[in-house]
Amino acid sequence: MKFTSASLLLAALAVAACDSKTATMGESAASSATVEAVTTVPAVAGTSGTRATSTDEANATPAPAPTSIPASKAGDAAAILARPQVPILCYHQIRDWTARDSKNAKDYITPIATFKGHIKMLADSGYHTISPDQLYAYMTTGAKLPSKPIMLTFDDTDLDQFTIARPELDKYGFKAMYFVMTVSLGRPHYMTKAMVKQLSDEGNIIGSHTWDHHNVKKYQGKDWETQIDKPTKTLEEITGKKINYFAYPFGLWNEQAFPELKKRGFVAAFSLAEKRDQNDPLFTIRRIIASGYWTPRTLHNSIVQSF
Ligand SMILES: [Zn+2]
Secondary structure, three states: OOOOHHHHHHHHHHHHHHHHHHHHHHHHOOOHHHHHHHOOOOOOOOOOOOOOOEOHHHHHOOOOOHHHOOOOOOOOHHHHHHOOOOOEEEEOEEOOOOOOOOOOHHHOEEOHHHHHHHHHHHHHOOOEEOOHHHHHHHHHHOOOEOOOEEEEEEEOOEOHHHHHHHHHHHHOOOOOEEEEOHHHOOOOOEOOHHHHHHHHHOOOEEEEOOOOOOOHHHOOOOHHHHHHHHHHHHHHHHHOOOOOEEEOHHHOOOOOHHHHHHHOOOOEEEOOOOOOOOOOHHHOEOOEEOOOOOOHHHHHHHHHHHO
């Protein structure tokens, strides 16, 4: 596979971010070192209890739009933090490894057979994918979820998310959330605007992931316009829908970002495996990177241990 200079830069940045977080990610670290430690739990299917309030009837109930939930009905931070977390997985590239892929990059590159194994394991284990609107309603009001809820998220606009992941999810009736970085739209190895529109039309949710993946903690002045306002407007034009959710590049955030995101209409934002902010858990929703090194069993153990 050929890489553009932009994608090489992003890969380097992603690896740097991964390195910087290894020390704080603890049990949910997406490093190969942790893989061995969690491969010894015996059964995969049926070993995980339902971790969030759930009913199977909730499968058929569409979630209310987040903006239709009045602030007076939404719980405070303590109420949100007290509810069990829904597992959320984060994928990047879905393709087979090449000799040029570094050891660290392979956490972000899930080989095709590995990915298929992950998704089949989720289906065989009885997981149901939920939308971010369902997650939001659950977190803020305790709304019911399907049994064994899980959210699948895909970051950075890679083409294989459309060509490989999408048909695989379709086999099981799974939906996902795609966090799109707009600078890449239409470039080689990335999705086109038409693909993003199709994903949205098919019931997946599109989220904002900046223009070109700069670290939110460093924004000042016009950066908010360049990285957040314009790309989000682009995504709203592509999908014809309001964009309500944001994912921090590299999972990096600070408190100063919350009011900036809120005043732009976002209702929640997704980070990676570190602890949630105690005052603003909706803007630090945790995800784990489903490492390319992980077998289905390792993934299952990580889901159970990390949320
Ligand atoms: Zn990203």
